[in-house]
Amino acid sequence: MIYERPVFRTLGDTALNLEFGDETSIPLNFRILGMDAAIHQSPPKGIIETNPQVRALGIVYDPLSVSRNYLIGALSEFIEAGSEVDKLASRRLTIPALYDDPWSSECAEAFGVRNNMDFIAEFNDMTVAQVIEAHTGCDYWVTGVGFVPGAFMSYAMDPKLRIGAPLYRTPRTWTHSRLLNFGGTTSTIYPMRVPGGGQLFGRTPLNIFEPEQKNAAFRDSPVLAKAGDRHRYIAIMRDEYDDIRAQVETGAYDYAIEEDTFDCDGYLAWLEEQGEPLEKHDPDATWDQTDSAIRGPA
Amino acid sequence: MLEVLNGGLHTTVQDMGRRGVMSLGIPPSGAQDGFALRVGNLLVGNPPGGPLILGNDPGSAGLEITLGRMKLRAERDQLIALTGADLGTTIDAEPAPLWQAIMLKAGQVLACGMAKLGARGYLAVRGGIDVPLYLGSRATHVNGKFGGVEGRILKAGDRLAVGPSSSDSAALVGRRLRADLMPAYTPPWQVRVVPGPEAHLFTDASVERFYATAWKLNPKSDRTGMRLMGPKLEFKPGRPRYLVEDAGTDPSNIVIDPGAPVGTIQVPSGVEPIVLGVDSPTIGGYARIGTVITIDMAHIGQARPMEIVRFVEISYRDSVAALCAQETLITAENIVD
Numbered sequence: 001m002i003y004e005r006p007v008f009r010t011l012g013d014t015a016l017n018l019e020f021g022d023e024t025s026i027p028l029n030f031r032i033l034g035m036d037a038a039i040h041q042s043p044p045k046g047i048i049e050t051n052p053q054v055r056a057l058g059i060v061y062d063p064l065s066v067s068r069n070y071l072i073g074a075l076s077e078f079i080e081a082g083s084e085v086d087k088l089a090s091r092r093l094t095i096p097a098l099y100d101d102p103w104s105s106e107c108a109e110a111f112g113v114r115n116n117m118d119f120i121a122e123f124n125d126m127t128v129a130q131v132i133e134a135h136t137g138c139d140y141w142v143t144g145v146g147f148v149p150g151a152f153m154s155y156a157m158d159p160k161l162r163i164g165a166p167l168y169r170t171p172r173t174w175t176h177s178r179l180l181n182f183g184g185t186t187s188t189i190y191p192m193r194v195p196g197g198g199q200l201f202g203r204t205p206l207n208i209f210e211p212e213q214k215n216a217a218f219r220d221s222p223v224l225a226k227a228g229d230r231h232r233y234i235a236i237m238r239d240e241y242d243d244i245r246a247q248v249e250t251g252a253y254d255y256a257i258e259e260d261t262f263d264c265d266g267y268l269a270w271l272e273e274q275g276e277p278l279e280k281h282d283p284d285a286t287w288d289q290t291d292s293a294i295r296g297p298a
Numbered sequence: 299m300l301e302v303l304n305g306g307l308h309t310t311v312q313d314m315g316r317r318g319v320m321s322l323g324i325p326p327s328g329a330q331d332g333f334a335l336r337v338g339n340l341l342v343g344n345p346p347g348g349p350l351i352l353g354n355d356p357g358s359a360g361l362e363i364t365l366g367r368m369k370l371r372a373e374r375d376q377l378i379a380l381t382g383a384d385l386g387t388t389i390d391a392e393p394a395p396l397w398q399a400i401m402l403k404a405g406q407v408l409a410c411g412m413a414k415l416g417a418r419g420y421l422a423v424r425g426g427i428d429v430p431l432y433l434g435s436r437a438t439h440v441n442g443k444f445g446g447v448e449g450r451i452l453k454a455g456d457r458l459a460v461g462p463s464s465s466d467s468a469a470l471v472g473r474r475l476r477a478d479l480m481p482a483y484t485p486p487w488q489v490r491v492v493p494g495p496e497a498h499l500f501t502d503a504s505v506e507r508f509y510a511t512a513w514k515l516n517p518k519s520d521r522t523g524m525r526l527m528g529p530k531l532e533f534k535p536g537r538p539r540y541l542v543e544d545a546g547t548d549p550s551n552i553v554i555d556p557g558a559p560v561g562t563i564q565v566p567s568g569v570e571p572i573v574l575g576v577d578s579p580t581i582g583g584y585a586r587i588g589t590v591i592t593i594d595m596a597h598i599g600q601a602r603p604m605e606i607v608r609f610v611e612i613s614y615r616d617s618v619a620a621l622c623a624q625e626t627l628i629t630a631e632n633i634v635d
Contacts, residue, residue: 001538009495011558012589013617017495024544024553051320051556053581058556060320063618064625144554146323146581149442153554153581167546184543186554191323194441209323211432211444222433222444223322280544286536291498 007293034085044074053144090262104200150191150209152225171197205245217255306368311446314347316435327437330599334382338422341379358426359436377424383416416483425461496585517603561590
């Protein structure tokens, strides 16, 4: 659900979350990113950093310089100013990937589970070729960056092409770096060798985290993805994969990144035409998601 | 230069961490017991930096020595201070005092034993450990492979450069922390918790159980998360069905949202609450029953495997008052000759 009024949640003595709803939703994320951009334009006193995610904006502040009440008041002014977002700055990145790759298969074998791509195909009632067609068939919206350095959460922008698969019941103790994976409908890439429970289905030759920042794409930050980016995947063959990887390792690869603005209004209208509900409801649910929270203005 | 003869079990270069990079998925890192490192730096006349992730200044870098066994030799005279856990540290086989500025003379060997009280010892050195700043801090993030010495734990053969210092170090020898401010580091550990952000999703009986239980620290704990063994906690019924697809099948699964910099207490499947540490993930996907207050991250960071940890509920107002009170203590006035 999307709350009637956004709520503030307390995370100890240094952080607040401004939460707009409890569901996964790109339209909800537009409001979070719009709010984040407005805050960065005229930041209230005491804010140390913000961390936008799919349904909530994380705010870290200095309690030695401002009170929580002051901050809630200041942030409420942003909420009252309106949270409808027409347009957002949004880069478009092309990410080549080798689908159904040997490294994903190796991980599955090492942990005694079946080939994850076969499982994903079966779970979505598709062939492997159809999974690849769906994943390369529309843009993915990056709702937020996080978990480990450089990891991100992204979702298919065309609801008809939205596929996924549930996380492993018991996470692997390691995963090769740069593997594409699904956790539910969240599509992401492991930036480095990490434990994880995502269903693996491909590998990109690109770095999505480059701590040494040698490529021009990492000049401003060691992390490739930004909240509000759109990713478009293209399927490549093994020789192309090896060729791109070699260029990435020397720092010479030319990452395809287009600076752009995204028409959020237009997208919402298109979603409605597709018959996509803009909010999820469960009439039987009794969890009060706004209980014990500090309510924002109406 | 300090020459590492033995890296020990898990020794890293740490300052008070990096800030402003959570939205890149990068945690603050830094000392798990910020009080100990900051006091160590004050003792040797270094900038102590702000409390965890607050303040512009990460302070000087020192060593965080987990459980012990680290050994190093000074190439020239260095003013140092050992704070935090009692690792049974010796200098040329003589016991070295804690919470006091001491001179490690050229050629002397400093050797840590195994932790007797607490889990993490700190070594501050006048001038600070001089490794390159990465995103504004010298703190090591081992999983991300950046900061500190090549983003990793120390090993034999590492040579640690020490930054420049202005005044005469010898004059500072013997300075110590006011005796009544020295932490005791004895279990059971009392850790204060501000309720929320998802405390309302747990049954009332489970919230009560959480604060009533003598939890035991799981040996698998580290700077990413400290796991507590004890009874299962239950969630209220009535979870929206769409969360199965959006977040997962377990009642503890919530749709991803930002975590606090550190200290949130996730309870995956209601089993083994995890207090997220300074190297923790920057987002959360499990219901959190509360958040450990900033200054008490130092306490839980000193608990050793199987020691008892008790959570004590504190109001938001009191948590800020506690932070303010500690800030007035970490000052040069509380360092005595």
